[in-house]
Amino acid sequence: xxxxxxxxxxxxxxxxxxxxxxxxxxxxxxxxxxxxxxxxxxxxxxxxxxxxxxxxxxxxxxxxxxxxxxxxxxxxxxxxxxxxxxxxxxxxxxxxxxxxxxxxxxxxxxxxxxxxxxxxxxxxxxxxxxxxxxxxxxxxxxxxxxxxxxxxxxxxxxxxxxxxxxxxxxxxxxxxxxxxxxxxxxxxxxxxxxxxxxxxxxxxxxxxxxxxxxxxxxxxxxxxxxxxxxxxxxxxxxxxxxxxx
Amino acid sequence: xxxxxxxxxxxxxxxxxxxxxxxxxxxxxxxxxxxxxxxxxxxxxxxxxxxxxxxxxxxxxxxxxxxxxxxxxxxxxxxxxxxxxxxxxxxxxxxxxxxxxxxxxxxxxxxxxxxxxxxxxxxxxxxxxxxxxxxxxxxxxxxxxxxxxxxxxxxxxxxxxxxxxxxxxxxxxxxxxxxxxxxxxxxxxxxxxxxxxxxxxxxxxxxxxxxxxxxx
Numbered sequence: 001x002x003x004x005x006x007x008x009x010x011x012x013x014x015x016x017x018x019x020x021x022x023x024x025x026x027x028x029x030x031x032x033x034x035x036x037x038x039x040x041x042x043x044x045x046x047x048x049x050x051x052x053x054x055x056x057x058x059x060x061x062x063x064x065x066x067x068x069x070x071x072x073x074x075x076x077x078x079x080x081x082x083x084x085x086x087x088x089x090x091x092x093x094x095x096x097x098x099x100x101x102x103x104x105x106x107x108x109x110x111x112x113x114x115x116x117x118x119x120x121x122x123x124x125x126x127x128x129x130x131x132x133x134x135x136x137x138x139x140x141x142x143x144x145x146x147x148x149x150x151x152x153x154x155x156x157x158x159x160x161x162x163x164x165x166x167x168x169x170x171x172x173x174x175x176x177x178x179x180x181x182x183x184x185x186x187x188x189x190x191x192x193x194x195x196x197x198x199x200x201x202x203x204x205x206x207x208x209x210x211x212x213x214x215x216x217x218x219x220x221x222x223x224x225x226x227x228x229x230x231x232x233x234x235x236x237x238x239x240x241x242x243x244x245x
Numbered sequence: 246x247x248x249x250x251x252x253x254x255x256x257x258x259x260x261x262x263x264x265x266x267x268x269x270x271x272x273x274x275x276x277x278x279x280x281x282x283x284x285x286x287x288x289x290x291x292x293x294x295x296x297x298x299x300x301x302x303x304x305x306x307x308x309x310x311x312x313x314x315x316x317x318x319x320x321x322x323x324x325x326x327x328x329x330x331x332x333x334x335x336x337x338x339x340x341x342x343x344x345x346x347x348x349x350x351x352x353x354x355x356x357x358x359x360x361x362x363x364x365x366x367x368x369x370x371x372x373x374x375x376x377x378x379x380x381x382x383x384x385x386x387x388x389x390x391x392x393x394x395x396x397x398x399x400x401x402x403x404x405x406x407x408x409x410x411x412x413x414x415x416x417x418x419x420x421x422x423x424x425x426x427x428x429x430x431x432x433x434x435x436x437x438x439x440x441x442x443x444x445x446x447x448x449x450x451x452x453x454x455x456x457x458x459x460x461x
Contacts, residue, residue, distance in 0.1 A: 027293040027330070028316040030309060053330070080369030081316075090367070098368070101292060102334030102376030109331040122338060122379040125357075125409025128371075158310075170327055172310040174294050177329040205329075222309035228301040228317040236303065 003164050003214050004193065008039035011187050011213045015152055016045045019072075023108065023150040023179040024052040024062060028081070029223040031172030032061045033189050035215065036154040041065055047072040051108070051150055053101060053175055055079040060223055069093065075148070077101035081225065100128060103145050105178060110147030112181025112210075117146050153183025156220070157206070160190035161197070164211030165204045173205065180210045189217040246439045247390075247418040255280045256435075257346050257387050257416050261287050266296065268337065268377055270347030271315050273387045277346055288324060290342055292373040294333045297324035314373065337373065338380035345381035347374065349388045349412075351402040354451040356412040356426040358386060359404035371407060378408035390417035396450035398422070398431070419445055422453060430454065436461040 005011035022040070026032030037056075040048075041064050048071050055074055056063035065071050066084045073095040079085050088094035099107065100122045110118050119142035123129050133144040155176040158169035166188055168176060180186045188206075193216040248256065250273050258280035261267065268290045269275055278300075281287050288297040292314040299320035302308065307318040336342055349360040358378055361371040378384050388397055398415065415422045421435035431453035433445060438461065445453075 027314075028312065030293070030312050030316070076370060078370035078372040086367060098370045100371055100375035101330070101373040102338050102380070105330040105334050106338075120338060120379075122376045124379065126375065126406040128375065168327075170308065170310040170321070171291070171293050171295050171312050173327055173329055175330045178331045224307055224309045224312075224318055225316040226312070226318065227307055228319075229304045229307060230301045232303045 002162075003208075003212065004162050005213055005215050008035045008189070008215055009042065011215045012036065012039050012043065015185055015187070016040065016043045018045050019047045020045065020151040021049040021051065023148075023153040023183055024050060025153075025155040025174065025176035025179045026052065026054070026061065027171065027174035028054055028225050029057065029061050031156050031168065031174050031176055032056070033154040033156040034061065034221055035189050035217045036187060037062060037064060040154075041068055041070065044070070046070050049073045049075065051075045051104075051148060053077050053104065055082045055085045057081045057225065058084050066094070073097065075099060075104070077104050103128075105175065107145055107148045108175070108178045108182045111149040112178060113147075115147050117144050119144050148182060150179075150183045151185070153179045153186040155180045155186065155188045157188055157190045159192040159194060159199060160188055160211070160214055161194050161199055161208075163196045164188065164208030164214055165196070165199055166190065166206035166211060167199055167203055168205055177206050180206045185212050186210055187213045187215070189215050189220065191217060191220055246437065248437045249418075251276055251279075252437075253387050253416055253418060256421065257385055258282070260344060260346070260383070260385055260414065261285060262343070265343040266290055266336075266341065268292070268342055268345045268381060270345070270374075272348045274346040274348060275315070290333075290336060291319075292330075292333055292337070294328050294330055296326045296328070296336070297322050299325075334373070334376050337376050340380055340382055342381045344383045344385065345377045346385045346387060347377065349386045349397070350392070351397050351399055351404055352386050352388070352412050352415050353399050353402045354424070354430045354453065355428070356410040356424045357402045358384075358407050358412050359402040360407050362405050364405065374407050378411040383413050384411050385414045385416065386412050387416045390419040391448050396448055398449050398451040400451050419448060432456050433459060435459070
């Protein structure tokens with residue numbers, strides 16, 4: 001069983017169809033499966049429902065699928081960074097289902113764990129709870145939310161071995177591990193592809209059972225949405241740069 | 246004289262306690278991190294999956310894999326941990342975060358908060374705000390007292406809610422109110438320098454009590 005494919009196109013072969021539901025990892029543009037998103041664009045499948053915390057920005061991340069109008073509906077918590085998204089949404093070409101971010105994460109976690117529904121305090125008394133079952137437990141009210149399973153999950157990891165075991169880097173982890181569990185098929189792109197045994201088993205975040213196919217993306221593009229920095233003062237001079245310690 | 250944005254943040258920082266795990270919203274709440282007292286251990290949580298984040302990086306040291314929930318580049322500390330989004334919200338929804346400080350468009354005297362959508366205007370989404378107000382142990386709102394001459398402290402919110410009966414304290418540029426979420430309403434506990442009780446009354450649509458211990 002070889003999980004590793006030569007490129008994104010072959011990794012997605014036979015998996016894509018119009019009207020399907022796709023989960024895409026990432027938070028903003030951090031930890032997004034950019035190479036796989038581009039391959040979905042090139043495949044031209046339409047009427048997609050895409051589950052992702054955000055919708056990319058114009059021309060980057062999921063923004064490329066919006067540019068080509070391949071997305072019918074987004075399930076997201078925040079989409080403020082994408083002008084194309086807003087234009088299509090206002091023109092009613094695109095449907096949006098807003099989920100509170102924690103509810104979204106938990107719906108995905110639940111879906112991956114075979115849990116069809118759960119109760120949460122988030123959104124009780126707001127429009128998010130309208131039309132949903134609200135029940136009282138231990139004196140507090142909770143709203144029922146459904147687990148989500150996608151036809152396909154696409155995730156980005158820092159390192160993966162050929163068995164599909166994955167580990168992530170810093171905040172590029174975000175939604176990727178939960179989404180890896182919640183796809184009927186999960187395809188991972190990894191910056192570093194190694195042999196089994198090269199990742200310390202204690203450091204594996206996503207066990208290979210959740211990953212069916214993978215590709216190596218050694219030159220994955222990474223983007224910064226909000227570049228915030230501070231000026232280095234004399235007191236911050238790196239060691240060895242002179243001055244008293 | 247009303248408090249400036251920085252003075253409001255400085256006042257909000259007084260709600261921090263040693264050992265607290267805290268989530269700060271975007272805007273004035275972010276400034277609170279500038280006023281963490283020396284020697285006090287406060288770990289800042291970021292919804293995207295980071296606990297214990299540091300200041301912005303030095304120029305040239307930005308890392309696209311290291312951002313906060315505002316998508317700004319940040320840095321790691323010795324106390325930092327990373328985790329996935331479901332674990333991040335297990336912290337928030339499970340009541341493990343001590344304090345959330347966030348902005349609002351409106352707060353009602355029963356502790357309702359509205360800060361995510363204006364009907365008829367472009368809606369960008371609630372992000373993690375509904376989870377934060379619903380799950381964090383103490384919720385402090387920092388906001389201007391009025392917007393375009395209209396009080397943001399109301400008898401009842403008229404914008405769609407982010408959370409119902411969830412706010413514990415409101416810090417505005419004019420003063421500080423506590424909220425009794427069990428029906429006791431708002432109590433004014435502090436006035437900004439040179440702000441009078443009359444100023445507050447004129448600018449507040451919500452009804453409120455005045456603490457015996459009102460300070461200035």
